[in-house]
Amino acid sequence: DTVLRVFIGGPAQRPDLFRTLADRYEASHPGIRIEIGSSAATSELQRKYLSVLLNAHDPSFDALMLDIVHPYQFATASWIAPLDPYLGKEKEALLADGLPIYRQTNLIKGQLYTLPAVTDAMFMYYRKDLLAQYGIAPPQSWQELEAAAQTILKQENKPALQGLSMQGAPIEGTVCSFLLPYWSQGKEVLNKNGKLILDKPAALQSLTLWTGLIKKNVIRRHVGEVKTGDTVNTFKAGNAIFAINWGFAWNVFQNDADSRVKDKVGIIRMPAMPGGEHATCLGGWQWALSNYSRNKAQTADLLRFLASPESVRFITLQGGLLPPYLSLYDDADVQAVIPWLKDAKPALLGARSRPLTARYAQVSDVLRISTSAVLAGSLTTEEGLEDISLRLERILR
């Protein structure tokens, strides 16, 4: 028997559902056995784990499910292998149906390295009930959001209630916090060739937006220590009017037994900067083929199966995770499972990829640390910007 070992990081990536798929695959492919391995819940720990294995050229995993920020590095390090040789024309079909952004993220130096497994993005959650109560329409720009939050905060007058909850601790989510308004101004950090094209005024605008909101108490002062989970809990407890978070949070708000915002949750696209576009941060998980796999062809075939729209449809229906294929957004069954799908689609269409570079880890560190420090007030916006640009220049020189 050929054993194919698939790495599916943690419980959030639903190895249980993929097991069912694997069973199906085994049934139709005699002689192939599939084992699913996992390590820890967070992307950070999974990366730690994988980097040890792959650094040691370990063949124990054939297929890897990776956080979308990782493939570029892994490919540069030759830890994962391109899929082109195994896919042929199917490659085009998959890319065509996938979210447009995947053309950027999955093709590395022209080769297809990953296939989408699950998609995700940053969304703006809001309290439908509160906005409705005060007759406020869901905000389309940050100014509107600020106004809405201030009105409601004043009216409600609850000390625990926050205007906007977002991530400001030096974690990966804060990279998005920096990029959201930056992208909204139509700017990128890197050009297509991986050269730094940081637009300082736009970056400054971006940071100033947050410090402004903090000053006006729409965002709490301690945002510098807020992590993704804190935002979830705050909003879930009914203590935030707006919250920026990944798509998974919707299930928590809507389905958790102790949620206080059940049926009061709305989703909108990320507000835009003045005159800007609605841009959001792409997340999700990708399939990749380990370069140290001893069964590359079989694994590629398995990946094709796992990444096929049919399989994704199954996962989506069973797990309520956002599908990476556009066709599924019009699927009635899927819409039934994910009621907010129609709100999610426009946001996803505006999704941007975080900088694609082999040195993403450093880039991410710079962005998150400096942004967090600015949000925490230990650096001024100017100092923060200076720090960001100097360091990025050094890293990407």
Added chain:
Amino acid sequence: MLKLPLRWIAAAVLLINGFFPALWILLTSFKSDIELAQTPITWLPQHPSLNNYLHAFSDQPLLLFLGNSFAVALLSTLLTLFAATGAAYTLTRLQLRHRDLILILLVAVAMFPPATLLVPLFEIMRGLGLINTYGALILPYAVQSLPVCTLVLASFFQQVPKDIENAAMLDGCTRLQALYRIVLPLSAPGVFTAGILAFVNAWDEFLLALALNAAPGSRTLPVGILLYQGEFTFPWPVISAALVVAIVPLAILIVLFQERVISGLTTGGIKG
């Protein structure tokens, strides 16, 4: 007059310092997620429930983690004690050339940040075919604890009056017998302490455990408990419950054990 209350204050501070976090964990384990998100925070659980404990046991094989951790910690502790006993005895009681060099090399083992050793360690363990087994952890843990255990044991061996060991040798013991039958029992507090140090080192360790032993069946506790968290959420109540299950019995067990180790073991042996 002023000194007495000062001493009691100091004692109280130390006690609170020791207990508070564990107590907080205990309280948290009876709270709900939502209660934690409240401001101002609550101290006592509003609606105490054992739900988190149920979750702790049903969401992940907590007992399996406990068992794994226990096995790994115990075996590595025994291995450490075995190796450290020999080393400590050699360093303190036998004539040895390059003693200081050996000593410094031993201590130096503790001076490399483990993170940088991770990849080569993985390669070694793979070479030994130990990846994803207890062995992959037992060996490095034993090494990690070896320096401190050796020095602790050595400082105890040195406290054992030489004449007691001499008496044993006159009674017909080889040095080895004297070590195991006389010196070691008389160093019981030291052996025990070294044991706890090694045990808890192993019990605590996360990084190696994650990298070298990720198989679901042999995962240890710190790695296992982190599985309760979501990708972005950290459910303190359930994790607290798991921690309580993991820590409190262990700590009490150790204390009970420790209470049985009498102090002043060598009194009555020597005149002078």
Added chain:
Amino acid sequence: MSLRTIFTRRQHSLRQKSGDISQASLAFWLLLPAVLLLGLIVVYPVAKVIHDSFYSISLFSDSGPMFIGFANYLDALRDPDVWRAVRFTLALCVVTVPGALLVGLGLALLANREWKWRWPVRLALLLPWALPLAFSGMIFAWFFNTEYGVVNDLLRRAGFAPISFLLIPQWGFFAICIATIWKTSSFVALILLAGLQTIPRSLYEAAELEGASRWQTFRHVTLPLLAPAMMVALIFRTISALQSFDIPYAMTQGGPARYTETLSILINTTAIEYMDVGYGSALAVLLFLLSMVVSSIYLRKLYKGTL
């Protein structure tokens, strides 16, 4: 365990080495397990780290490893991030090592008393240690949290404004020190408690009869007899303080603005996150050398007075 006795023994052994064939072979067999363990587990990784530190190995560059001599070290010495991390790490040492020693000593003394509250004291002594390191930092990050932290809750109840401990560099340092002392004082206390247990009662009795106050007894009997245990605790506490990683990382991730980044955090991110293996290895070797220097200062300064 003093180096001095080791040296004198050595002279002794020179004079006697002819007579001790069996001792030499016994020493060999007794040391064998330790040597085997070390040889198996330590030698290759350490050699590899030292080797790598002379190469430029970035997994994300196209070229393979390239020998660059001391370039990594020179880079490190010019890197302001390194210097800041060294300063912060040393500051952490300077505060948390004596801090843990003091708290640990207090706990050990309490736990060694013959009283009915010894049991709870020993539990209090052990609990911080038993709580896995991976969670300790998180718990303290939570305690010092602005909104949900128990420290700020107390401040608020006492009528003060809450402090964002982890967002203000000085307070962040303070919080990290508290957490580190809390976590590591158990280690110290355990070793010292064991040391206390070996001090014969009769010596306390003698001192007490001579009229020594508690403090004098402590100063002149307990402390000197505890010195060997103290040494062990001190050396290892210092080494591990120089390696501080988990607690600061869990509490502040090195923030705000890298202010609380320790050398170990820097090494970790460099070698593991950035995959800059060569540079990370050089930093690791530097940390190793720093540990060597600091602990040999200790050994020299403190062994002088003991035994």
Added chain:
Amino acid sequence: MAKLSLQRISKHFAQTHILKDIDLDIDSGEFLVLIGPSGCGKSTLLRIVAGLDHADEGQVILDGRSINRLPPRERNMALVFQDYALYPHKTVYDNLAFGLSIRGTPKSEIEQKVQAAAELLQLTNLLQRKPAALSGGQRQRVAIGRALVREAQLFLFDEPLSNLDAKLRTEMRMEIKRLHQRLGKTMIYVTHDQVEAMTLADRIAVINHGRIEQLGTPADIYQSPATTFVAGFMGSPAMNLLDLPLQWSTNGQSAFIAGQTVPVGHLETTPEQAITLGIRPEHLYIDPGHLNGQAAITLNAVIELIEPLGAETIATLRLEQPTANLETFTVQARLPGHQAVVNGQKLQLHVAHANLHWFDSEKGTRLMTRQAGNKDQAA
């Protein structure tokens, strides 16, 4: 001033009752020697006085004030521990100086006192050594010195000279005596050495089975042991205690022992009482000339063992009974070193009537002379 009074002191260890209702008054400035068999509780008693152990019952009263609750450091007593308890990490000098320095005694005064004590104890060359590098006797001397340098109000010595050679022991004994005379401090002294007990003590307390068997001056204890235990315990070789077959005259005025008549009219006794006869080895004379004409009994004996000690010879002899069917008795006699005797030699032993000690065999108590008895009744 340090008048110590022990009242109904009682102490258990686990199940064993070590000290039973010890009552003892020690005058200020008195030198009391405690003596008793190994394990009888002497050290325990000292430790109770010093405050290191606590009595289960009873009071330790110092100058009229109960000090049961007073911690040792406030009692201002000095104790020479039986097992020394030296500070292993301090030099001999520091061991001696410690008690002074913690009291803030000026350096020069410490120096001078320590030097003086060291000289006295012949430790001057060893002041910079640590205890581990000392011989047994040297350690013991340090332990003594540690107690002597301090100006305690009460000195407690627990077999302080046991590990010293005879010569040094004699010198030390003298020094302690001199010190006692100079300072006039109360001292309690445990010893197994008869010479020390006899020469140092104002009074001796003989302890047995947790009780004080006899308390009295050395002469009292030696000359009129209150019990067979004390009689057998004090003196080396011990007093010969003989349950000789003995018949009473009808009027109770005399007894027949080994065929000889001994007057017993002066004793408080009844004719039916079983009697034990005590004879000190030094009162058994071979040469009747030594009797100086006192009335005596004569015993026939055969020498069984001769132990020449130099100055004297200890002879073990078998008494030849006039009636052969009785068990044989063995006695020890203390003969002058120059007395020529050989093994197997038959000879006669003479004991003056005045040197006979009479005990009640059953109770083991000394038989009082009638006169004393009458006095008691009159009082």
Added chain:
Amino acid sequence: MAKLSLQRISKHFAQTHILKDIDLDIDSGEFLVLIGPSGCGKSTLLRIVAGLDHADEGQVILDGRSINRLPPRERNMALVFQDYALYPHKTVYDNLAFGLSIRGTPKSEIEQKVQAAAELLQLTNLLQRKPAALSGGQRQRVAIGRALVREAQLFLFDEPLSNLDAKLRTEMRMEIKRLHQRLGKTMIYVTHDQVEAMTLADRIAVINHGRIEQLGTPADIYQSPATTFVAGFMGSPAMNLLDLPLQWSTNGQSAFIAGQTVPVGHLETTPEQAITLGIRPEHLYIDPGHLNGQAAITLNAVIELIEPLGAETIATLRLEQPTANLETFTVQARLPGHQAVVNGQKLQLHVAHANLHWFDSEKGTRLMTRQAGNKDQAA
């Protein structure tokens, strides 16, 4: 068989030379007593024999084979440590049994031997105790027991009875003697007790300053001490050593001491030699009748101190010199317990000429009798 021979044993500790060229032959089955001042190196010597310490120079030869390199375990010797060195974590029973069980003795045999030893040492009730719960004397007995249960070929005792009461000490001494007679094992015994030394020893070795000052039978040592040191060290109270002013007759046949003539013709001496006169306290008689007509000298003395010891009395006396300008001498006399003397009493002391010991004041060596001297020259 265990014939032990020490050859030129030398030992330093740090700078101090502890043992200097010790030569000693001990016959199989001999009982040798080591005696010497505190700190002279007795324990060190025993430890070298047992293999616990190593001599810097010299050989330890057992039955003709050097055992310098033999580890203690293989020497099959038993040592009673001066500091006991009990196993604190084992019960008394296990302390006694350990040496047997480590050698694989059957359980029942161990049980029986331990019980026998415990009975002998009166430890039967204490077998389940740990050493910490024993009195000093009890610990010492355990230490003895541990050595006795084993069938060692050589027994080493380091002041084994020092902490026992007189009675027990006498009993134990007898037991050891009996044991020695029964087993016929070689024994080396360190003691400070003169009685033990005199009664137990086949030969006594007196050590001083790391050398053997005299080696001989107890009688030898006592009656003909080879040096003033031995003379002053053996015997308690010690021999009186007097540098009396002394004039020689012109023919060298007699000397004038305190106005009296003493024949010295039999001594190997020169007229100019400074002489120390030794007189044992027991040879100073008050009653001239004790001289039995021997020629004697008479000293005028005043009693300064009386120490009654019960069986005897030690009197310290000041000699009254015929010429007043000379320093005064103090002597101690051992008087019978019943001798009535009072402080300040003037009296005459008599010493037989035969009881005078003559020493060369400078070298401290005994003056030989000429006859012996001639013999030596002839040989």
